[in-house]
Amino acid sequence: MSKSCAATRVSDHNAWLPTEFRIVARRNELADVFTLELAGPEPFRFAPGQFNMLYVPGFGEAAISISSDSDRPERFQHTIRVVGNVTRRLQKFSSGDRLFLRGPFGTGWPIDRCPSRDVVIACGGLGLAPLRPVIYYLLHRRSQFGAIHLLYGARTPRDLLYAEEFAVWQSQGIEVRVTIDRGDESWRGAIGVVTQLMKPLRWRPESTMVLTCGPEVMMRFVAQEALAQQVRPDHVFLSMERNMNCAVGWCGHCQLGPSFVCKDGPVYTYAQIEPFLYVEDL
């Protein structure tokens, strides 16, 4: 797996010591999802797909992907769903507060291997957050790529993340298609699973890369559909999730088959992860 294009960085002196950042903006995204925008004394350089360990003293750390534009490192964002102790506490943070974190960690999306290819981004729910940096990256370099598709699924129209940006992305050259599990009377769009959006695309499988993030079961179906369209297994990329404590390969919690999700992942090729993707309780 190619290393990310940005330099991987840990806190200079000690891998356990977080660095302090300032929250410069906070916004609610969905009912239980919010975004914190952070700034530090220096630009925070990261690769799309990498994550940070956010720390709240007394509550612990949580691994959260970076969801902002890697070409604008002066400020960076985390989009966070309230699922555990740390994220529930983070919800109470507001602009002006300080926040500790370690990072960035992990492999990024292999966008340096994308030029002159078609890119299909297929994601579900909060899985759009770690892919949003890819979208910005591609838009900044739009002419270097072929067709770019964003296929996004959510439970209901009210669960669509970053919905106000879709039109902007569309206008800048990304084909945005959205589907939901359950519509309401106002919904005019597609209803169903993300893979249904994949079938009608005009595939050029030899020169297409598929990036997917979302629930594991969704990613499995996306990968299978990509393979059915003759996309190469090493051109299909998945972002995996496991328990993480250290993020540097020492604590052992995030193992998935022979790899550490924290440093060998979270982004894997389907070819890498396929032997372990279908094994129950691995």
Place this chain on the structure above:
Amino acid sequence: MSPPIPAPDVFPNKSPVPAEQSGSNRPKLGVYKFASCDGCQLALLSVENHLRQLADSVEICYFLEASSRIVPGPYDIGIVEGSVTTAHDAERIRGIRRDCRYLIAIGACATAGGIQALRNWANVEEYLSYVYAEPQYIDTLATSTAISEHVPVDFELRGCPIEPQQLLRVISDLLVDRQPRLARHSVCVECKLRQNVCVAVARGIPCLGPITQAGCGAICPSFDRECFGCFGPQENINAASWIGHCRSTDHATSRLVQLLRNVNSYDSHFREAGDGLIAKSISVEPS
């Protein structure tokens, strides 16, 4: 009696106890005793400096073991020690449940029926006639049962007695809207963290550590004794294998039953293991 509710190890999804309040607006706490030895309440009283801190963050409104002062309910947090052994207690716990927003059952009595649950295998009338000269004045149920068999419990803390630091931690978790993360793994993990030499392997003593939940700090093995199972079953208990191994190494069935039928005898896992052992020994070794 309603069917047992699975032991809760996370707080239920309801509005958090207000933590920002202070002074006379502190969250209200009640501590109740049912059939028990008072040991869990005493364990709480034994951590004096922390208790003062607890008193700063909550108003202790009802805690007869500590004070005769009673502030009337309702309360934010109710802590219940002891098991239900009388019809009166069965009624009283319903009232307490109504009075307390969060109900935490503490100790082996409250979570599994306690040592007094041994009566559940016996004839209580017969016991009464042995013990009391005038048994007709005794009003008791035939069984000793956990609080969760009578009312919904929001959280259970195991142990005989409880580890008071766990209780303080759970209360502080509740006050700051944080889910408790208590270890549910075996005592062996704690025992090895203390660098004890395993009494089962090095001395051949049957030890409940591998099937018992951590929390005590492996006290008994640290003093060369076997684990007695005070914290009940670990989350992934395999009692059958433990029993099979103990029997293959010539430990008497009676000793194994004694271990299993201790303070957590009526916990469903320990109960099933002990009952199975007796059934097997009767069928294998007819007397």
Place this chain on the structure above:
Amino acid sequence: MADIDIGKRYWLAKPAFQNLLDALRELGYQVVGPTIRDEAIIYGPIERVAELPIGWWDDQEGGRYRLRQAPTDAWFEFVVGPQSLKHYTFPPRQTVLEGNQQADGQWKLTAIKPESPPTAILGVRACDLAALVIQDRVFLGSQYRDESFAARRERLFLVAANCQRAAPTCFCKSMNCGPRVTQAFDMALTEGADGFVVEVGSAAGAAVAERLPLKLASQSQVTQVEQRLAALIEQMSQGSESQTSAEPDSAHHNGCRSQRQLDTAGLRDLLFGNLNHPHWDEVASRCLSCGNCTMVCPTCFCSTVEEVPLLDDSQVLRERVWASCFTSEHSYMASGVVRQTTRSRYRQWLTHKLAGWIDQFGVSGCVGCGRCITWCPVGIDITAEVAALRSPQEIDRSNGHE
């Protein structure tokens, strides 16, 4: 003795052994060595030779460990106890970060550096040195460097002892990790009848050796210890077939009747190719999911960082505590526990140890010390489980080690 050469062999007479303990202490080391406590041989502070478990043997089998008086008066004929070097390089609990809330409500975080005095450890075996070298790869081998491991590691002075005996649970030979000490030692001892052949492995070792009444070892002294070591290696190479005879203990000098083997050929692919083998269910029926194997393993490195609020919520410690893949906490995610079953936990442990490790660190995670066999409360045998996974059908448990 002056002018010590790394590579030469010296002789330390047993009556002069106290000089070694004294020299280490004079050079500022706290001296730790094998000693009897709680009916086992474990590491503890050593000042006098008499504190060593001279003349003791440890009988080991699956789920069983017993000390007994040895039929010889040898000093190091016991094998390995429940502890390994891991306890010194990667202690069970260590504070990695401290947080203090200031008067203005802001937090001040401080990384905690370990305070570990220079420590000399006596009697370290080949398997444990191999485990140390593996842990070097885990904690120091990537772009991230575990400073607390490094600090403890650098202050160790290791006096190795070549094994004289193998327990039936020992299979270091299979893992190519012993029984001969070959690496990572400052001094290595091979016991003879009235003294030790001494090898020096480092400059620190030479500095200690210079203070000892050493002589160059004679050819006959070297031959004497080498013959015994060769016999042990031969015994460990022979495998289990040779010891199922009903011969009494006297059949072998060392009193061990069976010797485990682990066939490592193609093991990585075998395990990753059999993630749904029915034997995982079989072993899960015996496994207690208690975690003892992971705790005694000299290479198991998993840990959990616990958030420990002190007194009130204005001071916290982050403590790194040994963790086990046999617990639900290990694979806990907000969306659920990944490995709920004992089957999946045992599979994780075994495949990580013997297969995943090879991908991660270029080496197997097993050194063949046999601790996981001895200290498993129900005697589950890693070598037998691998053999069962090799067979297309279930092995008959009655033929297994018991």
